[in-house]
Amino acid sequence: MQQSYGYIFGILKRNKRLLLLSGAIAAAGSGLQVLYPWLSRLQVEALEGRASLTSLLQSPGAIFMAVVVMILIVQLVTTLVSGLGRLAETYVRERMEVDTDRVLYEKMEQLDAGFLESPRNRRLIYLFFDVSSLPHALVTFGGSVLKTAIALLAIIPILAMTDLTVCLVIAGFGLVQLWLLRIRMRRENAYRLYKERAMAGINELIFLLRHRFHQLLRASGEDRIMPKFWDKRREAVALEVRQTKISITFSILNRVIENLSLFAAAVVIGQRVLAGELSIGAFVMVTMYTAQLQTSLSDINANIGEWYRLRATFLQLGFFLTMRPRVNVETSETPDESIAGDVVLDDVHFRYPTLQQEEQDYIGYLVQQLDLDNKRREVWPGDYDLVREWEQLASDNREPFEKVLRGVNARFPRGAITALVGRNGSGKTTLMKLLLRTYDPEQGAIELHDRPLGRLMPRYLRHLFSMVTQEPFLLESFSIRDNAMLGCDPDLKDDEIWEVFERLGLTAAVRAFPRGLDSLLGDEVGLSGGQSQLLVIARTLLQRRPYVILDEGTNQLDAERELAILEILQEIKREATVIIITHRMTTARKADQILVLDEGRISEQGTHAELVAHTDGLYRHFWDIQVVK
Numbered sequence: 001m002q003q004s005y006g007y008i009f010g011i012l013k014r015n016k017r018l019l020l021l022s023g024a025i026a027a028a029g030s031g032l033q034v035l036y037p038w039l040s041r042l043q044v045e046a047l048e049g050r051a052s053l054t055s056l057l058q059s060p061g062a063i064f065m066a067v068v069v070m071i072l073i074v075q076l077v078t079t080l081v082s083g084l085g086r087l088a089e090t091y092v093r094e095r096m097e098v099d100t101d102r103v104l105y106e107k108m109e110q111l112d113a114g115f116l117e118s119p120r121n122r123r124l125i126y127l128f129f130d131v132s133s134l135p136h137a138l139v140t141f142g143g144s145v146l147k148t149a150i151a152l153l154a155i156i157p158i159l160a161m162t163d164l165t166v167c168l169v170i171a172g173f174g175l176v177q178l179w180l181l182r183i184r185m186r187r188e189n190a191y192r193l194y195k196e197r198a199m200a201g202i203n204e205l206i207f208l209l210r211h212r213f214h215q216l217l218r219a220s221g222e223d224r225i226m227p228k229f230w231d232k233r234r235e236a237v238a239l240e241v242r243q244t245k246i247s248i249t250f251s252i253l254n255r256v257i258e259n260l261s262l263f264a265a266a267v268v269i270g271q272r273v274l275a276g277e278l279s280i281g282a283f284v285m286v287t288m289y290t291a292q293l294q295t296s297l298s299d300i301n302a303n304i305g306e307w308y309r310l311r312a313t314f315l316q317l318g319f320f321l322t323m324r325p326r327v328n329v330e331t332s333e334t335p336d337e338s339i340a341g342d343v344v345l346d347d348v349h350f351r352y353p354t355l356q357q358e359e360q361d362y363i364g365y366l367v368q369q370l371d372l373d374n375k376r377r378e379v380w381p382g383d384y385d386l387v388r389e390w391e392q393l394a395s396d397n398r399e400p401f402e403k404v405l406r407g408v409n410a411r412f413p414r415g416a417i418t419a420l421v422g423r424n425g426s427g428k429t430t431l432m433k434l435l436l437r438t439y440d441p442e443q444g445a446i447e448l449h450d451r452p453l454g455r456l457m458p459r460y461l462r463h464l465f466s467m468v469t470q471e472p473f474l475l476e477s478f479s480i481r482d483n484a485m486l487g488c489d490p491d492l493k494d495d496e497i498w499e500v501f502e503r504l505g506l507t508a509a510v511r512a513f514p515r516g517l518d519s520l521l522g523d524e525v526g527l528s529g530g531q532s533q534l535l536v537i538a539r540t541l542l543q544r545r546p547y548v549i550l551d552e553g554t555n556q557l558d559a560e561r562e563l564a565i566l567e568i569l570q571e572i573k574r575e576a577t578v579i580i581i582t583h584r585m586t587t588a589r590k591a592d593q594i595l596v597l598d599e600g601r602i603s604e605q606g607t608h609a610e611l612v613a614h615t616d617g618l619y620r621h622f623w624d625i626q627v628v629k
Contacts (some may be wrong), residue, residue: 007321008314011099011135018095019139022088025081026143030150032078037288038158039074043067045281093136100135109459110325121393134313141306144299151296155289162286163272166265170290173261174297177254184250191246195239202232258294265290315366316386322362326353327440332457339456339464340546341449343412343435343577348444350405350427350434355397363394404430406600407444414449414546417569417578419591421622426597428581432549437461448547463487466540468553472532476522480510483521483535488542500538503568505561506531529556537565541572548572551581559586566590585619585626594619 012019043064115121159166209216209229216222269286272278278286355363370387404427412418420428433439434446437458446453448464466487474483484497494517501507509531513519521527527535533556540548548569554562566587569578573592580591588594589608596604596611596619604617611619 007103007317008135008138011096011103012138014099015092015096015135018088018092022085022092022139023143023146025085025088026146027150029078029081029085030147031154032074032081033292034151034154035074036071037285037292039067039071040288041279041281041285043071043281044284045279089140092139096135096139107320107323110329111323115323134310134317137306137310141303141310144303144306148296148299148303151292155293155296159286159289159293162278162282163268165268166286166290169264169268170261170293170297173257173264173294174300177257177297178300180250180253180257184246184254187246187250188243191243195243198239199236202236205229205232261294262287262290312370315369316390319359319362319366319390322359324356324358327437327458328454329457332455334457334460335451338546339449339451340575341414341577342447343547343579344447345408345410345431346445346447348405348408348431348434348441348446349403350430350439350441350443351403352401352430353439354400355394360394360397363390367391367394403442404600405434405441408597408600408602410595410602410605412577412579413593414577415573416592417566417573417580417590419580419582419588419594420597421582421585421588421594421619422597423618427600428597429551431597432467432551432579432581435461435547435549436465436467464545465547465549466543466545468533468536468540468548468550470552470555472529472536474521474527474532474535477520479515479518479520480513480525480535481517484517484539484542486539488539488544492542497538497542500541503564504534504538505564506534506538530558530561533557534561541568545576547577547579549579549581552583553580554582554587555584562587563590583622585623588619 156167159170205225205228209225213222216225266283266287269278269283273280273283367387367390370390408427408431420431422428434441435453437453437456440454448456453461475486481494481497484500485492497517498507501510510516510519513525515524519525533553537550537553540550550569554565557565562584569580572578580587582588592607594604594606594608594611595602596617598604598618604611604614604619611617612623614620
C-alpha cells in the first residue's frame with residue numbers, strides 16, 4: 001500500500017506547480033460561491049432601506065445598485081474562474097496521464113513477460129492502465145474535498161453566529177443522509193453484481209444474433225435461439241427497471257431529507273424574523289447558506305464512496321509495483337558492438353517461475369483488504385470478482401511448476417537454417433523465450449557468439465532478434481509502411497520496401513489498395529491471414545538482424561509461397577542465424593539441420609535424410625503421418 005501511495009504522490013510532486021495553480025483556482029471559485037448569500041442579504045436589506053453600507057453610501061438606491069454591480073462582477077469573475085479551472089484541469093489531467101503512462105511502461109518493461117501471456121493475468125495487470133487517470137482522479141477528489149472544506153469553514157461560523165440551532169438541525173439531517181447513502185451503496189452494489197452477471201449472458205446472446213444471425217439461419221437454428229433471445233430481452237428490461245427503481249427510491253429519499261433540512265432551517269430562522277430578532281436579508285442569507293451547506297454534506301457522502309473506489313485501485317496497484325524482474329539486470333551490460341554468431345545451449349534446465357514470496361504476501365494482504373471492503377459493500381461490484389481472481393492467482397502459484405526443459409544441449413550455427421520440431425508442449429516456444437532472455441535458465445548456460453546470454457541486457461537482445469510468430473503482430477489503424485518499418489532503420493526507403501514486397505508476392509495486393517503503402521490497416525484495408533504473415537516476414541527481412549526466428553511463422557501460407565520464403569532464408573542465412581519452429585515436415589526437410597525436442601530434451605538431431613532413416617524415431621513418425629500416409 002505504501003508503494004502505491006509513494007508512486008502516486010511522486011507523480012503529484014512532479015506536477016506540484018500545476019496542482020497548486022489548479023487548487024488556487026478551485027479555492028477562488030469556492031470563495032466566490034460563499035459571497036453570493038452575503039451579497040443577497042445586502043441586496044434585500046437595501047430594498048428594506050436598512051442596509052449595512054449606509055455609512056459609505058447615502059441612499060438605499062445607491063446601495064442597491066452597488067450590490068447589483070458587485071453581484072454582476074462576482075458572477076463574471078466566477079464564470080472566468082470556472083473557465084480557467086476547466087482549462088487547468090484539462091492540462092493537469094493530460095500532463096499527469098502522460099507522466100503516469102511513462103512510469104507504468106518503464107515498469108512493464110521489467111515484468112515477467114510470461115506472466116503477461118496469461119489472459120487472466122493480463123486483465124489483472126492491464127487494470128492498472130486505468131491508473132493513468134488515477135492521479136487526476138485523486139486531484140479531482142482533493143479538489144472536491146477542498147471545496148467542501150472551504151464551504152464548511154466559511155459557512156458554519158456564519159450560521160453559528162446567526163443561529164446555532166440551524167447548524168445542529170443541518171448536522172442531524174446530514175447524518176441521516178450519510179446513513180441513507182450507506183444503505184444505497186450496499187443495495188446498489190449488491191444488485192449491480194447480480195445484474196452484471198445476468199447481463200453478461202444476455203449481451204453474449206445479443207451479440208450472437210446481431211453478428212451471427214446469417215449463420216444461425218444457415219444452420220436452421222434460429223427457431224431454437226429466438227425464443228431464448230426474447231426471454232432474455234424481457235429479463236434485461238426487468239433488470240434495468242429494477243435498478244432504476246432502486247436509484248429513484250433513494251434519490252427521492254435523499255431529496256426529501258434535503259428539503260426537510262431546508263424547511264427546518266427556514267422555520268427556525270423564520271421564527272426569529274417574525275420575532276424581530278433578524279432581518280429578511282438575514283433570512284435570505286441563512287437559507288442560501290443552508291442550501292450550500294446541505295450540498296457540501298452530500299458531497300462529503302459522495303467523496304467517502306469515491307475514496308473507497310480509489311483505495312481499491314491503490315491496493316491492486318501495489319501488486320504491480322511489488323513485482324520484480326525475473327532476470328537479473330543488475331549484472332547485465334550493453335556491448336558497444338552488435339553480436340552475431342552461433343547460439344549454444346549447454347545443459348539448459350528451465351521451469352516457469354512462480355510468484356515471489358513478497359508478491360504472494362502482497363496478494364494475501366490485498367485479498368484481505370478488498371474482502372473487508374466488500375463486506376462493507378463500499379466498493380464497485382467489479383471488485384467482488386477481482387478478489388476471486390487474485391485468490392486464484394495466488395493458488396496457482398503456491399507449488400512449483402514442472403520442468404519444461406530438462407538438460408537441453410544444442411547449437412544453432414550461423415550460416416545455416418535450423419528447424420526445431422516436436423510435439424505440442426515439448427518446450428519449443430519456451431526455448432525461444434530463453435534466447436530473448438524473457439527468463440534465465442534454472443540451470444545451464446546459453447551463449448551468443450561465445451558471450452554469456454545472462455550478461456546481456458534484455459533491451460539489447462531485443463534488437464538482435466527478429467521474430468515471426470504464429471499470430472502476425474500488426475498495428476491496426478497504422479499504415480502498411482508503418483507496419484513494415486516497425487523496428488527497422490527509420491531512414492529506410494520505399495524502394496527497399498517495394499523490393500522486399502516484390503520478392504514475397506505482396507506488391508500487386510498493396511498497389512491495389514487506395515493509398516498503397518499509406519493505406520491504414522483495419523480502417524481502410526484488410527489483409528488475409530497469409531498476407532498479414534507475409535507483411536510480418538517482410539518486416540523481418542527489412543530489419544536485417546543477426547538472429548531470425550520463425551515460430552510457426554509460415555503456417556498460413558500455401559506450399560508455393562512457403563517455398564519462396566525458404567529460398568529467401570537460404571540467402572539471408574549467410575548474414576544471420578536462422579531458426580524455424582514448425583509442425584510441417586515439408587518445411588523442416590528444407591533446413592540444414594533439424595532438432596527434435598521431446599519432453600524437454602533434444603532427442604534427435606541431423607539432416608532430413610539422416611532422421612527419416614531412423615524408423616523408430618519421432619521425426620520419422622511425424623514424417624509418416626504427414627507425408628507418407
